[in-house]
Amino acid sequence: MSSLIEIKNLRAGIEGREILKGISLSVQPGEVHAIMGPNGSGKSTLASVLAGKSEYEVLGGSVEFLGQDLLEMNAEDRARAGLFLAFQYPVEIPGVSTANFLKTAVTQIRKFRNQPALGPAEFLALMREKMKLVEMDQSFLSRSLNEGFSGGEKKRNEIFQMAMLEPKLSVMDETDSGLDIDALKIVADGVNTLRNSDNAFVVITHYQRLLNHIVPDVVHVLWDGRIVKSGGKELALELEEKGYDWIKAESAVEA
Amino acid sequence: MNKVDLQNEIASLYEQRNMLVRARSEAEAKNSGANGNNANEVRKNGVSNSTVSLSERAFAEFSKIGVPDQRFEEWKYAAPKLFKAASAQGALSAELVIKNAMVLTVEDGEFIIEESSNPNMLSGVTVHLISDDNFETDPSVAIAFESILEKKNLPFASLQTAIEEYTIAIHVTGEIEVPIHIRYITNSLGALLISTPTVLLFAAPNSKVTLVEEHVSHQPGNTIVTSLTSVVAQSGSQVNYIKVDHGTGQKSIAHTTADVFSNATFNAYTACLQGGFVRNDLHVRLLEPSADVHMYGVSVLDAEDLADNHTVVDHVAPHCTSRELYKGLYGGKSVGVFNGKIYVRPDAQKTLAYQANHTLLLSDSAQINTKPQLEIWADDVKCSHGATTGQLDEDALFYLRSRGIGMQAAKQLLTNAFVGEVVDRLPVTEVREFVQQHINNTLHVTEIEA
Secondary structure: OOOOEEEEEEEEEEOOEEEEEEEEEEEOOOOEEEEEOOOOOOHHHHHHHHHOOOOEEEEEEEEEEOOEEHHHOOHHHHHHHOEEEEOOOOOOEEEEEHHHHHHHHHHHHHHHOOOOOOOHHHHHHHHHHHHHHOOOOHHHHHOEEOOOOOHHHHHHHHHHHHHHHOOOEEEEEOOOOOOOHHHHHHHHHHHHHHOOOOOEEEEEEOOOHHHHHOOOOEEEEEEOOEEEEEEOOHHHHHHHHHOOHHHHHHHHHHO | OOHHHHHHHHHHHHHHHHHHHHHHHHHHHHHOHHHOOOOOOOOOOOOOOOOOOHHHHHHHHHHHHOOOOOOOHHHOOOHHHHOOOOOOOOOOOOOOOOOOOEEEEEEOOEEOHHHOOOOOOOOOEEEEEEEOOOHHHOHHHHHHHHHHHHOOOOHHHHHHHHHOOEEEEEEEOOEOOOOEEEEEEEOOOOOOEEEOOEEEEEEOOOOEEEEEEEEEEOOOOOEEEEEEEEEEEOOOOEEEEEEEEEOOOEEEEEEEEEEEOOOOEEEEEEEEEOOOEEEEEEEEEEOOOOOEEEEEEEEEEOOOOEEEEEEEEEEOOOOOEEEEEEEEEEOOOOEEEEEEEEEEOOOOOOOEEEEEEEEEEOOOOOEEEEEEEEEEOOOOOEEEEEEEEEOOOHHHHHHHHOOOOOHHHHHHHHHHHHHHHHHOOOOOHHHHHHHHHHHHHHHHHOOOOO
């Protein structure tokens, strides 16, 4: 089976500082990969580079997404092709309602994918159905996007958008940060419902607790811009118990 | 055109007007000579020997400043553009059609009865065309002009008072739901200066009315068009005042005053849509307790357009509220000006006055000059002002694009959200849609630099 995404020796940085120093990662359809690592190891940079944030400069390597050169695509085309980034800090956009925003996004994505446009009633029904997934109230639809939302509401809104856009690969950037245990469970249940044999998830997190709910197939440890260790879900438990120091020591010895 | 040409033109227009009035007055005197009718005290024309006419006083006031130049602070940014030829072709502008509205059409300064609605079409509204040597037929007109003349530093308002030949007086006594739509159309190719009839809107106690003033030119040109509108909102009345400038080829200079009395509401909405050159002076006085004023502005400019909004909110009475929000979208090499004065007089305790001016610059060459001026003499008041200038938020753009929304659509969403705060409040659906359509067109054709 061909990979959904194939990252080879990816190097990237910002303002002349190299942060990702050669990352290789291959994700197959149906898989959940967790990327863990201490602060500053490059986790969020990886998410931003994949999503196409222009401040980051790619210094080397390649990323193939569904057979296409991802690094050549702009941010909107990446999303249209099926890449989704759940933001660590979803942006508040006053004056743009959640419904209007999603209508624009879904319309453009469907057009790109040569799917017929949805009528207003169909679209509303779809939104209602997907909101249930993360127990969001319909009143959010008419509110400005993320404006005045609590931390938990913002993260649920990210998963709601994920459900609406039906991506092939979702990169979740510390979706668990700022969530209480109830919200964490709602978000995780939502993701689990969306999992199928065609799509895949890259879950970036500091802590093991999210991985109790979204159980990964593979866990990677990112440190100093490189994946220094990969293993099964038990690696996450080991990290939770022992912290990252032993990994740092190990990789220092190897280096 | 240069300043000397314009000054000569003004002198000649003033002379023409005086000759006309003199001739008319002499004819009148012959006709009514036997009656010895000489009730000219409130006349404007100046034929009365005993009083200095309003026209003469207005011209004297104008002459203090004359055609303003850059050295005159209030015209610092607009003056240099006044004599610049319009760069844009006179693009045919879309037509603003308001369903069921009472339409009054003024073309090149002349009231066109054939293109206007029946002035009696609405019960609760009367419209009179008053030649300016007949003010005695309507005492409120003379009072209104006295009030206009009290205002200083408004050379073009004074000039218009001096040279205009008649006035449109609108009295509203009922609650009028359909808008009154005044269209000022400029077609003249050669004229240096056109002075439109002054519009006086009197809203009686507890009446309700919406006045839409549309300034449009269909032809390329550089004609300076002055207009003057005065609103009196009596106690408990509600007046919506909308001014829309669109099309190029004229230089529109407008002065609007409003006197707002107890429990009355005055809502002003000013839309400058690629007018080439638009200068608005909007002066509002809150004269009795519990007057409530909202002023919203939106300017959408491109090319070498200029929109200069000067506002004055004068809190004379206590317990009044004023809120002011002006937003600008400036592309190309356009220039925006916002000058917002708020006066809170010693008696105006418990005043609430807010002012905000926010701008999005859509190109590196566009500029905004914004200046709040608050003068507060009362001690128990809440006043605030704020101004921001910026580009579209990069993080917001990226967020939208990361959801598959293309760059252009993302910019439109954010830009519409920005101006929506003003546009969504426009109380006449057709005007709101017209402005929105114009914004969409502008954003579509404007190359926005990220």
